[in-house]
């Protein structure tokens with residue numbers, strides 16, 4: 001069995017989905033992360 005690539009094992013931790021609008025945020029992206037943590041327009 002091949003060893004997993006270290007760069008791939010944290011993939012699930014790099015994105016987050018808003019439970020209200022189901023928008024997926026890229027937490028490695030500064031703007032996306034700010035919108036996820038500080039709020040965004042779910043209605044838009």
Ligand SMILES: [Zn+2]
Pocket residue numbers: 018019020021022023040041042
């Ligand atoms: Zn939302």
